[in-house]
Amino acid sequence: xxxxxxGRRARKRSNTRAKDSKLSKELxxxxxxxxxxxxxxxxxxxxDVARSLGVYPRAVYWYVANRNELLSEVVGFALREVYLPPSxxxxxxxxxxxxxHYRDVVRLHPNIAPLIGASMLSPGALVxxxxxxxxxxxxxxxxxxxxxxxxxxxxxxxxxxxxTLELATLPSDxxxxxxKDQKTRIGTIDVLRYPMLGRHLPALANRAFILRWTNGTExxxxxxxxxxxxxxxxxxxxxxxANRGKR
Amino acid sequence: xxxxxxGRRARKRSNTRAKDSKLSKELxxxxxxxxxxxxxxxxxxxxDVARSLGVYPRAVYWYVANRNELLSEVVGFALREVYLPPSxxxxxxxxxxxxxHYRDVVRLHPNIAPLIGASMLSPGALVxxxxxxxxxxxxxxxxxxxxxxxxxxxxxxxxxxxxTLELATLPSDxxxxxxKDQKTRIGTIDVLRYPMLGRHLPALANRAFILRWTNGTExxxxxxxxxxxxxxxxxxxxxxxANRGKR
DNA sequence: ACCTGAACACCGTTCAAGT
DNA sequence: ACCTGAACACCGTTCAAGT
Numbered sequence: 001x002x003x004x005x006x007g008r009r010a011r012k013r014s015n016t017r018a019k020d021s022k023l024s025k026e027l028x029x030x031x032x033x034x035x036x037x038x039x040x041x042x043x044x045x046x047x048d049v050a051r052s053l054g055v056y057p058r059a060v061y062w063y064v065a066n067r068n069e070l071l072s073e074v075v076g077f078a079l080r081e082v083y084l085p086p087s088x089x090x091x092x093x094x095x096x097x098x099x100x101h102y103r104d105v106v107r108l109h110p111n112i113a114p115l116i117g118a119s120m121l122s123p124g125a126l127v128x129x130x131x132x133x134x135x136x137x138x139x140x141x142x143x144x145x146x147x148x149x150x151x152x153x154x155x156x157x158x159x160x161x162x163x164t165l166e167l168a169t170l171p172s173d174x175x176x177x178x179x180k181d182q183k184t185r186i187g188t189i190d191v192l193r194y195p196m197l198g199r200h201l202p203a204l205a206n207r208a209f210i211l212r213w214t215n216g217t218e219x220x221x222x223x224x225x226x227x228x229x230x231x232x233x234x235x236x237x238x239x240x241x242a243n244r245g246k247r
Numbered sequence: 248x249x250x251x252x253x254g255r256r257a258r259k260r261s262n263t264r265a266k267d268s269k270l271s272k273e274l275x276x277x278x279x280x281x282x283x284x285x286x287x288x289x290x291x292x293x294x295d296v297a298r299s300l301g302v303y304p305r306a307v308y309w310y311v312a313n314r315n316e317l318l319s320e321v322v323g324f325a326l327r328e329v330y331l332p333p334s335x336x337x338x339x340x341x342x343x344x345x346x347x348h349y350r351d352v353v354r355l356h357p358n359i360a361p362l363i364g365a366s367m368l369s370p371g372a373l374v375x376x377x378x379x380x381x382x383x384x385x386x387x388x389x390x391x392x393x394x395x396x397x398x399x400x401x402x403x404x405x406x407x408x409x410x411t412l413e414l415a416t417l418p419s420d421x422x423x424x425x426x427k428d429q430k431t432r433i434g435t436i437d438v439l440r441y442p443m444l445g446r447h448l449p450a451l452a453n454r455a456f457i458l459r460w461t462n463g464t465e466x467x468x469x470x471x472x473x474x475x476x477x478x479x480x481x482x483x484x485x486x487x488x489a490n491r492g493k494r
Numbered sequence: 495a496c497c498t499g500a501a502c503a504c505c506g507t508t509c510a511a512g513t
Numbered sequence: 514a515c516c517t518g519a520a521c522a523c524c525g526t527t528c529a530a531g532t
Contacts, residue, residue: 021515045505057506059516067506068418118361118411120462121418128441131457135443149450153471154478156456161408164365171315171368194375196382203396209403210378215367224400227486231401235482239474268496292524304525306497314525 022055025063029077032070036111041169046070072121078109079116083130091141092233095155098134099229103163110167110217117164142240151236158232162225165209166216182213269302272310276324279317283358288416293317319368325356326363330377338388339480342402345381346476350410357414357464364411389487398483405479409472412456413463429460 032049039048046067050057064070082105084098106113116122134155135148143151171178186205191198204211206219237243279296286295293314297304311317329352331345353360362368381402382395390398418425433452438445451458453466484490 023515046507047505056517056519058508058518061507062515066420068420072418114361114365117408118365118415119418120415120459122457128436128444132441132444135447139443145447146450147474148447149455150471150474152451152455153468154475157409157412157471157475158478160412160456161364162404164411165404165407168365168367171319171366173313173315189375194379196386197375197379200382200392200395203393204399208396208399209407212367221400224397224404227394227397228401228404230486231405231479231482233482234485235478235480238481238485239477270496293526294524303498303500305499305527308526309496 023053023059023063025073026077028053028060028063028070029073032074033078033109033112036074037109040111041114042173068121071115075112075115075122078112079105079122081105083127084133086133086136091137092237094137095233095236096229098130099159099232102159103225106163106167107216107220110215111169113164113167114169117160141236142242144241151239154232154236158228162228163216166221166225168215170215179213186211186213270300270306270310272320273324275300275307275310275317276320279321280325280356280359283321284356287358288361289420315368318362322359322362322368325359326352328352330374331380333380333383338384339484341384342480342483343476345377346406346479349406350472353410353414354463354467357462358416360411360414361416364407388483389489391488398486401479401483405475409475410463413468413472415462417462426460433458433460 028049031052032044035048035052036044046060047057049070050060053059060070064073082102084094084101087094089097106116131152134152138148138151138155139145183206186201189197189201191201197204201211206212206214207221207224212219275296278299279291282295282299283291293307294304296317297307300306307317311320329349331341331348334341336344353363378399381399385395385398385402386392430453433448436444436448438448444451448458453459453461454468454471459466
């Protein structure tokens with residue numbers, strides 16, 4: 001029972017690129033990303049993309065299989081330039097640059113951060129080149145082969161984890177009253193029961209996780225991120241076999 | 248123009264607890280959590296909660312203002328036991344226990360992980376007691392007041408970040424074919440172009456971020472998490488003013 | 495106070511044609 | 514190959530009553 005080829009498969013099979021087609025995957029991704037940037041993830045819909053492009057919703061399905069695949073493509077589209085070439089820096093400096101570069105790129109489209117950190121629909125988040133580079137750098141740094149997978153996971157978790165939290169989305173729709181509610185909630189913490197919290201609240205309010213009412217788009221946590229990167233790199237140094245046991 | 252009090256406010260104002268009400272916030276949260284555990288976040292709907300309880304959707308709105316608030320309450324409900332009492336351990340051991348304890352609790356309801364890590368609707372994620380404790384521990388460890396906010400952020404990012412990535416949700420619906428597709432994608436990486444990747448692929452496949460086709464529910468990353476915790480704690484040690492400059 | 499019942503505006507996805 | 518056009522099953526939320 002030979003089925004008729006449809007959708008992407010058909011397009012991939014025939015290398016001819018019809019010039020009369022109104023749409024393209026790139027155009028769809030660019031439009032979707034623009035909408036996500038403007039309205040946020042919760043307000044995003046496939047129908048809205050179609051509306052923006054002046055086509056019927058069904059037309060989009062010719063290029064992506066479903067909503068999730070569209071989002072996946074959007075992430076890949078937004079992160080296509082996350083790459084750091086080899087260099088002759090120390091492994092510490094190379095990793096430091098990777099972390100900061102990744103954060104800078106994601107901050108161009110902060111609303112996609114949850115898609116990268118909290119869902120697995122972003123294999124394109126890092127191209128194989130970057131994975132290869134990370135493994136090479138860690139190996140040359142001195143981590144033995146049997147630890148490489150774990151240390152690689154530590155690096156990725158560090159790279160993506162902080163930024164995901166920093167750019168976490170606020171509960172949708174009525175963000176203004178939500179922020180106001182949070183602010184008063186934090187302002188009414190019982191400083192007698194929690195003296196440390198009370199004493200440091202001026203420094204923590206809206207600048208510390210769980211005690212914020214805006215996210216990293218409005219109030220970036222630059223100094224905390226810097227410290228986080230320091231902790232990761234100094235920690236990795238300490239776990240190198242050459243430094244084991246040293247204090 | 249005096250408005251009639253409705254919903255939670257009214258209930259909170261009148262301390263009387265009607266015994267004839269069919270529902271309660273706790274019952275709704277428990278039901279919602281059960282559904283999320285079973286079907287996942289993407290399949291979750293408020294109407295489904297109402298169906299499970301045998302009531303009309305509107306009934307739920309008497310206890311929560313909207314879908315987001317329901318999810319927020321569910322997170323608080325699931326994490327109500329994340330708390331570590333003071334103890335006479337070292338600050339290193341206390342933090343280590345906090346990290347592992349948090350991961351253990353979230354793993355009881357892995358599908359809520361994205362709600363904690365990637366959205367801000369979880370102020371109940373950590374009760375003030377725990378925040379107070381973290382600040383106290385860090386201060387007693389020797390971090391000066393002007394660094395406390397940043398170091399606190401480092402701790403929270405570490406605590407939540409790894410687990411969020413580890414338990415990231417797979418693209419919904421057809422998870423089986425998605426997993427199969429990912430597996431073949433990873434299996435067909437060009438090992439000649441990426442020799443390091445090729446050499447370590449057996450150790451990395453389905454056990455390393457971006458190179459997985461299942462999440463932490465099926466394949467926990469225990470050893471990577473252990474290493475991550477080591478890195479964080481050793482890194483924090485190094486950043487203590489007393490150890491500054493030592494290598 | 496708490497719930498029924500019905501409705502509204504929206505969504506993702508699919509079926510059936512068109513050209 | 515690529516899109517129109519209409520439909521289906523579902524959703525979150527709200528209006529208007531009931532008791």
